[in-house]
Amino acid sequence: xxxxxxxxxxxxxxKRQSVAFWCNPISGHATLYWYQQILGQGPKLLxxxxxxxxxxxxQLPKDRFSAERxxxxxxxxxxxxxxxxxxxxxxCASSLGTGHYEQYFGPGTRLTVT
Amino acid sequence: GESVGLHxxxxxxxxxxxxxxxxxxxxxxSDYFIWYKQESGKGPQFIIDIRSNMDKRQGQRVTVLxxxxxxxxxxxxAATQPGDSAVYFCAEMGAIxxxxxxxxxxxxxxxxxxx
Numbered sequence: 001x002x003x004x005x006x007x008x009x010x011x012x013x014x015k016r017q018s019v020a021f022w023c024n025p026i027s028g029h030a031t032l033y034w035y036q037q038i039l040g041q042g043p044k045l046l047x048x049x050x051x052x053x054x055x056x057x058x059q060l061p062k063d064r065f066s067a068e069r070x071x072x073x074x075x076x077x078x079x080x081x082x083x084x085x086x087x088x089x090x091x092c093a094s095s096l097g098t099g100h101y102e103q104y105f106g107p108g109t110r111l112t113v114t
Numbered sequence: 115g116e117s118v119g120l121h122x123x124x125x126x127x128x129x130x131x132x133x134x135x136x137x138x139x140x141x142x143x144s145d146y147f148i149w150y151k152q153e154s155g156k157g158p159q160f161i162i163d164i165r166s167n168m169d170k171r172q173g174q175r176v177t178v179l180x181x182x183x184x185x186x187x188x189x190x191x192a193a194t195q196p197g198d199s200a201v202y203f204c205a206e207m208g209a210i211x212x213x214x215x216x217x218x219x220x221x222x223x224x225x226x227x228x229x
Contacts, residue, residue, distance in 0.1 A: 004157070033216075040221075040222075041221055041222070042203050042205070042219030042220050042221050042222055043158065043203075043219050044219070045216050045217070045218075048216060056216055091157050091158070093157070101146055101148075101163070101207060101210075101215060101217075102148070102160055102163060103148075103160075103217065104160070105150075105157030105158045105159070106157050107155070107156055107157050108156075108157050
């Protein structure tokens with residue numbers, strides 16, 4: 001079974017630029033998560049989708065971050081404009097859905113904002 | 115707010131010895147706990163989970179213990195191997211709901227296995 005796919009793996013941008021990350025979850029997984037992991041810390045949930053609907057985006061900085069999962073499968077996370085403090089690894093995870101809590105993570109995208 | 119934390123940031127262990135990683139949580143309503151292993155450059159990998167109605171669960175070479183009285187979680191790794199070197203995170207989920215269940219991660223413990 002293929003795992004969660006993410007691209008790109010690395011990205012370096014200057015502050016105030018825009019960036020987008022892509023995630024393809026495990027086939028059949030209804031729930032998709034985006035996390036931000038700052039170096040030395042645990043992942044922090046940014047947004048959670050159930051199919052193509054947002055379930056929780058309470059920790060998403062909505063003035064600069066946006067995410068979508070239009071067809072309920074793959075998802076994109078965008079930052080516009082980026083700040084220095086956005087430097088982190090952005091992890092995508094998926095789970096089967098209601099009643100299934102184990103989350104499977106992708107390799108992440110390491111973002112460096114200079 | 116609720117948080118999950120770890121007592122020791124780094125644990126050095128001799129190959130072949132047993133490892134114990136500890137985690138404290140503050141949300142007494144937490145219903146589900148997971149331990150993840152994260153190797154450098156990779157995403158977290160599921161190790162073992164436990165529901166709040168249990169106090170012990172065993173997997174292959176790993177055991178998770180849950181003490182709800184003191185809100186403490188531990189991961190025991192038997193016969194630690196070099197491949198066990200990684201950062202370990204505990205994560206907790208609040209009271210299980212029909213939808214919108216989310217995990218809160220602790221800060222992580224680095225395990226270094228010495229040959």
